[in-house]
Amino acid sequence: MKKAIFFLINKKGILYALNLLLLPLLIQAQRRPSKIVSPEVLPDNSVIFRLKAPNANSVQLSGTWPKSFKNMIPMTKVDSVYEIKIGPLPSDMYEYEFILDGIPTLDPNSSMVTRDGAWIQNRLMVPGAQADIYDVKPVPHGDLKAVWYNSATLGTERRMFIYTPPGYDKNKKSYPVLYLLHGGGGDEEVWLSRGRANYIIDNLIATDKAEPMIVVITNGNPVTTAAPLDRLAAMQNKVAPGINSMASGKFEESLVKDVIPYIESNYRVIADANHRALTGFSMGGYQTQNITNANPDKFKYIGVMSMGLFSTFIKDGNYKKEEHVKQLKELQKNNPKVYWIGIAKDDFLYSSVVKMKELYDEVGFKYTYRENEGTHDWNSWRLYLSEFAQLAFK
Amino acid sequence: MKKAIFFLINKKGILYALNLLLLPLLIQAQRRPSKIVSPEVLPDNSVIFRLKAPNANSVQLSGTWPKSFKNMIPMTKVDSVYEIKIGPLPSDMYEYEFILDGIPTLDPNSSMVTRDGAWIQNRLMVPGAQADIYDVKPVPHGDLKAVWYNSATLGTERRMFIYTPPGYDKNKKSYPVLYLLHGGGGDEEVWLSRGRANYIIDNLIATDKAEPMIVVITNGNPVTTAAPLDRLAAMQNKVAPGINSMASGKFEESLVKDVIPYIESNYRVIADANHRALTGFSMGGYQTQNITNANPDKFKYIGVMSMGLFSTFIKDGNYKKEEHVKQLKELQKNNPKVYWIGIAKDDFLYSSVVKMKELYDEVGFKYTYRENEGTHDWNSWRLYLSEFAQLAFK
Numbered sequence: 001m002k003k004a005i006f007f008l009i010n011k012k013g014i015l016y017a018l019n020l021l022l023l024p025l026l027i028q029a030q031r032r033p034s035k036i037v038s039p040e041v042l043p044d045n046s047v048i049f050r051l052k053a054p055n056a057n058s059v060q061l062s063g064t065w066p067k068s069f070k071n072m073i074p075m076t077k078v079d080s081v082y083e084i085k086i087g088p089l090p091s092d093m094y095e096y097e098f099i100l101d102g103i104p105t106l107d108p109n110s111s112m113v114t115r116d117g118a119w120i121q122n123r124l125m126v127p128g129a130q131a132d133i134y135d136v137k138p139v140p141h142g143d144l145k146a147v148w149y150n151s152a153t154l155g156t157e158r159r160m161f162i163y164t165p166p167g168y169d170k171n172k173k174s175y176p177v178l179y180l181l182h183g184g185g186g187d188e189e190v191w192l193s194r195g196r197a198n199y200i201i202d203n204l205i206a207t208d209k210a211e212p213m214i215v216v217i218t219n220g221n222p223v224t225t226a227a228p229l230d231r232l233a234a235m236q237n238k239v240a241p242g243i244n245s246m247a248s249g250k251f252e253e254s255l256v257k258d259v260i261p262y263i264e265s266n267y268r269v270i271a272d273a274n275h276r277a278l279t280g281f282s283m284g285g286y287q288t289q290n291i292t293n294a295n296p297d298k299f300k301y302i303g304v305m306s307m308g309l310f311s312t313f314i315k316d317g318n319y320k321k322e323e324h325v326k327q328l329k330e331l332q333k334n335n336p337k338v339y340w341i342g343i344a345k346d347d348f349l350y351s352s353v354v355k356m357k358e359l360y361d362e363v364g365f366k367y368t369y370r371e372n373e374g375t376h377d378w379n380s381w382r383l384y385l386s387e388f389a390q391l392a393f394k
Numbered sequence: 395m396k397k398a399i400f401f402l403i404n405k406k407g408i409l410y411a412l413n414l415l416l417l418p419l420l421i422q423a424q425r426r427p428s429k430i431v432s433p434e435v436l437p438d439n440s441v442i443f444r445l446k447a448p449n450a451n452s453v454q455l456s457g458t459w460p461k462s463f464k465n466m467i468p469m470t471k472v473d474s475v476y477e478i479k480i481g482p483l484p485s486d487m488y489e490y491e492f493i494l495d496g497i498p499t500l501d502p503n504s505s506m507v508t509r510d511g512a513w514i515q516n517r518l519m520v521p522g523a524q525a526d527i528y529d530v531k532p533v534p535h536g537d538l539k540a541v542w543y544n545s546a547t548l549g550t551e552r553r554m555f556i557y558t559p560p561g562y563d564k565n566k567k568s569y570p571v572l573y574l575l576h577g578g579g580g581d582e583e584v585w586l587s588r589g590r591a592n593y594i595i596d597n598l599i600a601t602d603k604a605e606p607m608i609v610v611i612t613n614g615n616p617v618t619t620a621a622p623l624d625r626l627a628a629m630q631n632k633v634a635p636g637i638n639s640m641a642s643g644k645f646e647e648s649l650v651k652d653v654i655p656y657i658e659s660n661y662r663v664i665a666d667a668n669h670r671a672l673t674g675f676s677m678g679g680y681q682t683q684n685i686t687n688a689n690p691d692k693f694k695y696i697g698v699m700s701m702g703l704f705s706t707f708i709k710d711g712n713y714k715k716e717e718h719v720k721q722l723k724e725l726q727k728n729n730p731k732v733y734w735i736g737i738a739k740d741d742f743l744y745s746s747v748v749k750m751k752e753l754y755d756e757v758g759f760k761y762t763y764r765e766n767e768g769t770h771d772w773n774s775w776r777l778y779l780s781e782f783a784q785l786a787f788k
Binding site: 051053054055056057058100101102103104105106108109110111112113114115117118120123135136137138140141143144145146147148157159169193226228229230231232266 | 445447448449450451452494495496497498499500502503504505506507508509511512514517529530531532534535537538539540541542551553563587620622623624625626660
């Protein structure tokens with residue numbers, strides 16, 4: 001097949017320039033023969049999805065658009081192409097995939113793919129105000145560095161990303177630092193791949209909506225060193241003694257004992273609570289609570305996304321309300337400038353946030369509350385970061 | 395569904411610690427319900443692949459293993475799971491995918507996914523000597539930085555990766571630089587995602603097989619600024635005037651005029667030909683030839699991977715042999731220390747390399763030749779980098 005294509009081109013003696021034009025496509029074409037347009041965003045922000053699948057029994061479209069559009073939509077077969085038009089969709093970034101005879105399948109006509117742990121899906125950017133917050137814009141871009149640091153707490157080298165704002169390498173200024181945590185199943189890549197953290201911060205800085213800041217993106221799983229492809233093979237599924245899960249609290253400890261000192265000794269940062277922010281969603285929202293409860297003097301900007309008080313913590317015998325209240329009072333004494341809580345109306349953890357707010361109100365603990373249409377997904381977390389980052393360091 | 399799972403856990407009052415253990419899995423499980431093991435690497439390096447697909451008509455396995463194992467293997471349905479065992483496979487890193495009713499599909503039970511342009515596939519690492527060259531090992535790791543630089547030649551900001559060797563930030567030494575180019579359809583991420591360049595160099599440095607070096611990985615497509623997700627949306631498919639393809643030669647020009655000066659003014663490098671290496675495969679092998687032919691005094695270490703003289707160049711009227719010979723003689727005068735050519739026996743460009751060698755022999759131009767079992771794929775290019783990097787700067 002490969003040889004045949006090349007031979008054909010060769011035999012026909014197509015012009016030199018044409019060959020050069022074709023070469024990348026040619027090499028590409030050897031593995032992905034049928035090119036149809038999908039997704040096609042129409043001028044009114046309706047979107048047509050297409051999948052050529054002559055041998056399939058059924059194809060459905062699944063995506064993170066608002067629930068009014070349905071999550072799982074049967075596609076219609078016209079000749080050999082399954083097709084569906086949805087929308088107009090509100091401007092936003094969405095994840096989508098095809099369900100081909102029951103199996104989640106990427107759109108072979110798009111190379112826009114993001115990963116959150118084991119969820120690998122296509123990206124759809126629907127133009128407009130919300131997409132503009134997440135998209136790459138013609139503004140100065142910060143640098144993004146993957147570094148390995150030693151965590152004495154977790155007994156291993158670990159990988160993290162450090163975003164430095166535009167101009168960092170050209171000036172001598174010191175910067176505030178935002179520590180950004182991910183959710184269960186994720187890793188240090190997800191706030192970049194799916195969260196667009198670097199572009200959100202680029203765009204906010206460029207429009208003077210956020211202070212220039214360093215952003216530190218860690219891997220919040222105490223048992224893994226890095227994202228799957230960057231993990232020591234011998235360490236796969238290997239659990240270090242006493243660090244066996246998120247319940248160990250060891251990630252929280254390592255952030256304070258290993259990550260912050262690493263950043264503060266290797267980067268030009270303003271090393272005080274007024275210039276440290278911490279936020280995370282889901283598991284990372286839980287970790288944010290743990291870290292700030294245990295270290296009330298470390299962060300003046302705190303964002304708890306999509307996570308409240310786990311109802312089960314309260315029911316079982318291990319939750320000590322008294323202790324929690326004491327921690328909250330201590331935190332209050334340290335006057336956090338922002339304690340931000342974000343939750344979507346259809347989030348399965350919504351009731352846990354209601355419980356958390358009840359407790360905070362009872363204690364008189366001050367917070368800012370943000371409720372949005374949506375669910376426990378990246379549409380919420382990207383939005384939250386874009387809002388929380390504007391509140392930090394001001 | 396989400397709420398149901400959470401409610402269930404809640405009602406049953408499972409222990410606090412167990413909840414925390416389960417949370418990441420739980421959140422994960424909401425989208426990927428059935429977990430089976432795939433791929434399963436057996437002690438003898440045979441591999442079992444599995445896909446639960448009760449509604450599919452057929453599933454095949456496609457992968458980059460040696461051709462003796464066949465590229466496209468029908469999988470057998472046992473109950474609702476399609477399964478196939480292949481091997482024992484030679485130690486190496488392979489790309490694979492399932493073909494589900496004719497559509498390339500990722501293995502939903504693996505989060506090991508790499509991308510080369512539009513080809514998004516799963517990764518399989520088969521343990522042993524070859525995998526050890528590509529895998530993350532417990533050795534010091536270099537840092538990897540994504541930066542945006544201005545290309546006056548291409549009239550835009552562009553993205554590239556810069557690998558600095560372990561210790562770079564802690565010492566004051568200056569380093570040699572390897573410039574690494576990708577193939578048609580690829581972008582600046584592919585030498586990392588699929589090529590394992592940073593880990594190959596980490597491992598070679600750690601075992602004293604390669605000199606500590608900086609590695610610069612560019613985007614070789616003159617018409618795009620960055621990988622798909624990092625590209626300005628407004629720039630998609632937008633062709634700058636006069637820079638419309640690889641035939642423009644503008645990427646080659648920009649490497650010399652924009653990239654090298656950027657690196658040499660922003661990093662601690664030894665800025666002479668003895669400390670510059672250039673290599674690339676396929677389209678990048680063509681660009682490597684163009685750059686070194688046009689700039690014979692810039693690089694003393696040159697690697698041309700999987701690309702020779704395009705037969706079509708010779709047939710049509712635009713190829714000027716005389717000019718090429720003159721360039722080769724000029725390059726020879728500059729005494730490159732290594733001019734390395736690598737090609738696989740089943741590469742569809744094999745005959746172009748035969749033609750190139752014939753010309754070089756005719757001219758008396760010296761080169762090192764490496765032929766391997768294999769084809770035009772990443773198994774060859776990873777191997778080539780691991781060998782070429784050992785020859786550079788020595």
